[in-house]
Amino acid sequence: MLTVTAVMWQVMAATVYYAALVAMMRLAGKRLAGQTTTFDLLVLISLSVVLQQIALFKGVGNALVFVVTVFGAHVLTARACRRFPQFKRLVRGQPRPLVIDGRVFHAVLEEEGLTYEDLLAGCRKVGEPDPTRVSLATLEETGQISVVVAATSRN
Secondary structure, three states, X not given: OOOHHHHHHHHHHHHHHHHHHHHHHHHXXXXXXXXXXXXXXXXXXXXXXXHHHHHOOOOHHHHHHHHHHHHHXXXXXXXHHHHOHHHHHHHHOOOEEEEEOOEEOHHHHXXXXXXXXHHHHHHHOOOOOOHHHEEEEEEOOOOOEEEEEOHHHXX
């Protein structure tokens, strides 16, 4: 049987766990969210498991409190992101232009942990293999690269 004190400790530990996961994702950059390699995924899962082992106290009751708390923290974070743009930028980041009018911003690619080949792959998804013919390529907050091709460049 869980005591109120035990539940409160588990709630605090689960909340810290969730905050640590959000911080890790933010520090890892948008690339991890949108351009995940097998290695990136293994590292993220390994770190999550280690944190979970620290944050989850023994017992089925604690596991239930942990799951409900993490889920609740996620729902509250999503709602706060919708309501407060500054909080959303803090948690999720903001879109960054990679190409504007054919000019590739190599410094932004480097800052975001992307390679030129990653940019080329994003361009190829819309059928334009040459970034110099792209009007706008943006690394979205989700980690995906969106590309707008000028109508004249397709001729």
